[in-house]
Amino acid sequence: MNSILFGTQLIRYELTRSTRRKTLSISVNQNGVFVVSPIEIPLEKIEATLNKKASWIVKQLNDFCEMNKSFQRRSFLSGEKLPYLGRQYRLKIIKMDATEPSFRFYQGHFLANLPNDIPEESHREILQPLYVEWLKQRAFEFSLNRIKRFTLKLQLEPKKVIIKEQDQRWGSCTASGNILLNWRIFLAPTSIIDYVLAHELAHLKHLNHSKEYWETLQMLLPDYEQRKEWLKINGGTLNV
Structure with missing residues (x-):
């Protein structure tokens, strides 16, 4: 297993040399970082390319790590996190008088409006369909x-x-x-x-x-x- 250092983070990667490969390939999945390279490309050049793509690699690793967490049924309570495009965004619920339930994404989090008299045990029943529609x-x-x-x-x-x-x-x-x-x-x-x-x-x-x-x-x-x-x-x- 090879590795490069990106800031203080060590990025480990598995390198495979291929006679069929004509260009360098870098992929990330739940098991780590994988590089397939033509035989003639020196290690220094491979790692230079990895360093250029390091921020993307770290983001992919973090996304996979987040998605690998066990699925938990959401209750749609304020402070809970909801997924979208591999990331988790916090839900904020605002209780108001005489308002129709609403759901939107605003300034980096999900925002829902609910009437004051809606109990927490009814949040999922009301908000989950609005979330899916959004x-x-x-x-x-x-x-x-x-x-x-x-x-x-x-x-x-x-x-x-x-x-x-x-x-x-x-x-x-x-x-x-x-x-x-x-x-x-x-x-x-x-x-x-x-x-x-x-x-x-x-x-x-x-x-x-x-x-x-x-x-x-x-x-x-x-x-x-x-x-x-x-x-x-x-x-x-x-x-x-």
Whole structure:
């Protein structure tokens, strides 16, 4: 195991040399940092690249660490943290007279307004649907922006992107070219959302899981297998 020092933080990484690899690849998952390098690239150059990307690597490691915490059913009480895009944001509840329940994101935290007479045991029943609705709206806009990086390579675009409740799938692609996404995937880090997006977009070209499909997915996202494994291990935590 190799390592570099970023400030006071030691970043350990696993280095693999490959005769097939033409460029340097750096990936981060729940198990750590992984580098695949062509044989001819010297270690000094590899570590110089790692140092340039150190802040990104640390952020990814922190995101995975946060998401690896065991899932706990939220009560939607003031001070509790709610997930979005792999991070946790604190919920602040303001009780008011004669007000309709509302939910929004404001200055780095979630803010909810509730009538004074709502007991704490009813918070989840009222606020969880509002949170999910907020998440769906933000997820739709987020998806359209993230998809662009893949559609340029694929030269295909989905007809529609729909964020919905899906019990068994993180996403799906219809024969008519619509991409359906489970709102829960937007609780995960962006790198994992990208995997689900790329996975479904590849079906626009191959509506199956043939060899050609996996080659298309690898073209869109070379390290998709590591992201797929993260989702397999941590998918159960993506809920509220």
